[in-house]
Amino acid sequence: MNKTLWGTDGKGNDICTYEIAGKGGMKVKVMDFGATVLEIHVPDKNGNDVDVALGYEKLEDYFTNDPYFGCCVVPSANRIGGAKFTLNGKEYSLDVNDGENNLHSGFDSICHKMWQVTDEKDDSITFVYDKKDMELKFPGNVHMEVTYSVSDDNELRIDYVANSDEDTIFNPTNHSYFNLGGHDSGNAMDQLVWINSKKFTETDPHSIPNGKLVEVAGTPMDFTTEKALAQDIEADFNQLNWAGGYDHNYALEGQEGEVRLAAYMRDVNTGIKMEVLTDLPGMQLYAGNYIPDGELIGKSGKAYVRRAGVAFESQYFPNAINIPEFSQPVLKAGVEKKTTTIYRFSAN
Numbered sequence: 001m002n003k004t005l006w007g008t009d010g011k012g013n014d015i016c017t018y019e020i021a022g023k024g025g026m027k028v029k030v031m032d033f034g035a036t037v038l039e040i041h042v043p044d045k046n047g048n049d050v051d052v053a054l055g056y057e058k059l060e061d062y063f064t065n066d067p068y069f070g071c072c073v074v075p076s077a078n079r080i081g082g083a084k085f086t087l088n089g090k091e092y093s094l095d096v097n098d099g100e101n102n103l104h105s106g107f108d109s110i111c112h113k114m115w116q117v118t119d120e121k122d123d124s125i126t127f128v129y130d131k132k133d134m135e136l137k138f139p140g141n142v143h144m145e146v147t148y149s150v151s152d153d154n155e156l157r158i159d160y161v162a163n164s165d166e167d168t169i170f171n172p173t174n175h176s177y178f179n180l181g182g183h184d185s186g187n188a189m190d191q192l193v194w195i196n197s198k199k200f201t202e203t204d205p206h207s208i209p210n211g212k213l214v215e216v217a218g219t220p221m222d223f224t225t226e227k228a229l230a231q232d233i234e235a236d237f238n239q240l241n242w243a244g245g246y247d248h249n250y251a252l253e254g255q256e257g258e259v260r261l262a263a264y265m266r267d268v269n270t271g272i273k274m275e276v277l278t279d280l281p282g283m284q285l286y287a288g289n290y291i292p293d294g295e296l297i298g299k300s301g302k303a304y305v306r307r308a309g310v311a312f313e314s315q316y317f318p319n320a321i322n323i324p325e326f327s328q329p330v331l332k333a334g335v336e337k338k339t340t341t342i343y344r345f346s347a348n
């Protein structure tokens, strides 16, 4: 465990970074501010170290972090339509921070809060955050834990645990953006993607699922056979036109509750492949369409281009809380909830 002071949050708290590593050459750097993933180093096909996660050079940029680089998004990832939901007969109004909707929980994001470290080892770290009742306008005092661990065979495993004193929403995701050619290697659209999904959640023009699951077959949304992201991302297809490219939730095959393969991405130049595994029902494929071209200064001091990285966000379906047919992202009072997502790396 390599702990380093990075700066302060301006409210009297020191912000530290922590490096965890496995014996297979993988190293991951995280920080306590937002329980954010900063760097993911993996060996390429020649054994060279490549940092495959997008991130900022300067700590101050994480105080806004509009793209949510590396964030641990809690309690509610993705969008809730109309920024409203009803639970146990009570209506809750959330922050309206994305058109008329709620995105990633709201304005005063827990991505910008200090998490406490409760366990540190060479290959893992646990952060804890205690959300207050109605903080971010979500009910319940919610105890949340996230553990990042690196295995000797180059997996980054993310375990979430949550407990609440009231029924509430718990739909966590990690918002890392990946570029398997290296975080600063330009746009990631030549990389090949496969997704274990035959259906996606159709959205309205503002990326809110309308409750319909649509077959990917015969559409540009189809990743059941691997293809470069670039191949169809500019296709003239409403769903893509509205979101500016891939920014959609895929209904994963296999059993919710069991950790199974959700997707992979691979880069032919570095030979790096990343497999995504999760026990959650869905995964948002977000191609970094809204990363402003040439404006955000990344870790090597160079500006990132549009679509410089791709997020694979495991989650309950967006807006599920308003669509009873979808699996519900509800954390019941007094019932502990656990969920796991793994990013597994190899190279050849």
Ligand code: BGC
Residues within 6 Å of the ligand: 066, 067, 068, 078, 103, 104, 207, 247, 284, 286, 290, 313
């Ligand atoms: C959303 C995008 C959004 C991005 C940054 C993703 O999870 O799907 O639409 O732009 O987060 O907020």
